[in-house]
Amino acid sequence: MEEKMDTIFDLRNVSYSYLGKIEALKDITIKINRGEQVTIIGSNGSGKSTLLAVLNGLVYPTAGDFFAFGHPVTEEVFDSIKENKFRTYFRTKVGFVFQNSDIQLFSSTVFEEIAFGPLQLNIPLEEVKARVEDIIEMMQIAKLRDRAPHTLSGGEKKKVCIATVLVNNPDVLLLDEPSAGLDPRTQLWLIELLRELSHAGKTIITATHDLEIMDMISKRSIVMGEDHRIKLDDTPNRVLSNYELLMESNLVHEHMHIHGKLVHEHLHDHDAGHTHVHLKS
Numbered sequence: 001m002e003e004k005m006d007t008i009f010d011l012r013n014v015s016y017s018y019l020g021k022i023e024a025l026k027d028i029t030i031k032i033n034r035g036e037q038v039t040i041i042g043s044n045g046s047g048k049s050t051l052l053a054v055l056n057g058l059v060y061p062t063a064g065d066f067f068a069f070g071h072p073v074t075e076e077v078f079d080s081i082k083e084n085k086f087r088t089y090f091r092t093k094v095g096f097v098f099q100n101s102d103i104q105l106f107s108s109t110v111f112e113e114i115a116f117g118p119l120q121l122n123i124p125l126e127e128v129k130a131r132v133e134d135i136i137e138m139m140q141i142a143k144l145r146d147r148a149p150h151t152l153s154g155g156e157k158k159k160v161c162i163a164t165v166l167v168n169n170p171d172v173l174l175l176d177e178p179s180a181g182l183d184p185r186t187q188l189w190l191i192e193l194l195r196e197l198s199h200a201g202k203t204i205i206t207a208t209h210d211l212e213i214m215d216m217i218s219k220r221s222i223v224m225g226e227d228h229r230i231k232l233d234d235t236p237n238r239v240l241s242n243y244e245l246l247m248e249s250n251l252v253h254e255h256m257h258i259h260g261k262l263v264h265e266h267l268h269d270h271d272a273g274h275t276h277v278h279l280k281s
C-alpha cells in the first residue's frame, strides 16, 4: 500500500499508435515516484508528447497498462460522462502545459484565462481573484493582465499557459517543451521556478530538446529513441556522457561535442578552421 502511494505513474509495457497504424510509443515500462523530477528527451516524432498525453489521461495505451496513483487509467474510467471520483481527483492533482500554447488558451483576457481553472473547481470568487493576483505577480505578467491571450507573443503565451496550470497548485506537473521559444532571461527564470517547485516537493516531468537544462531541472532522464522505445533511463550526467547514444537517438549532430557538462558546437568554416560555440559553461 505504501509503495503504491509513492508511485504516481506506473506504465507497464505501454504501446501507443495513432489511428491504429502510426507508432508513437513502444513497450514503455517506467515508474515515476512522488517528488521525482524527470526529463524526457528524444528527437522529433520519437514520442515525447504522446508519452505526456498518456500520463495526462488524454490518450489510452493501445497495449499495456497505465496506473496513476495506484488506479488503472482506462477509457471506461476517464471518458465516461458520469461523474467519477478518480477522474476528479486526477484532474486536481495533475497539471499539463501543452507544447502548443494555442491549444490551451481560449479566454478573452489573461486574467480570465488564469481564473478559469479555479472557477471550475467552485472556489469562491474572492479567493480565485486573490490566487490569480498571486500567480500574476509570481509569473511577472502584470502588464499582460487585460490582453487577449491569442494576441500575445509565443513566449508570453507560454508564461500564461504555465500560470493557468500553477494557479491550481497541482502536485504533478507535466510540461511539454516549456523552455522552447523563451529568451535567455525567461529561460533562466523558468529553470529557477522549476527548481523552487521541486524543492516544494512537486513531481515534475518535462519533455525537452534542451540538453543543457536537463541536469538543472531533473535527476533522471529518459531517452526516447527514433524507434519509440526507451533507450536509457538514467541520470542526466550519464545520459550526456553517452555520446554514441545521443548520436544514434538524433539528439546531437556530429559537430556537437559534450565534455562533462559542457556542450560544444564546432561550426566548421572551411576557410577559418572551426569555432567553438559554448552552449553552456
Ligand SMILES: Nc1ncnc2c1ncn2[C@@H]1O[C@H](COP(=O)(O)OP(=O)(O)OP(=O)(O)O)[C@@H](O)[C@H]1O
Residues within 6 Å of the ligand: 018, 019, 022, 023, 024, 042, 043, 044, 045, 046, 047, 048, 049, 050, 051, 099
Ligand atoms: N494526432 C496525431 N495523429 C497522428 N499521428 C500523430 C499525432 N500526434 C503525433 N503523431 C505521430 O506520433 C509520433 C510521435 O509524435 P510525438 O508528437 O509524440 O513526438 P515528439 O517526440 O513529441 O516530437 P517533437 O519533438 O517534434 O515534439 C510521430 O510519428 C507523430 O507523427
Ligand SMILES: [Mg+2]
Residues within 6 Å of the ligand: 048, 049, 050, 099, 176
Ligand atoms: Mg512533442
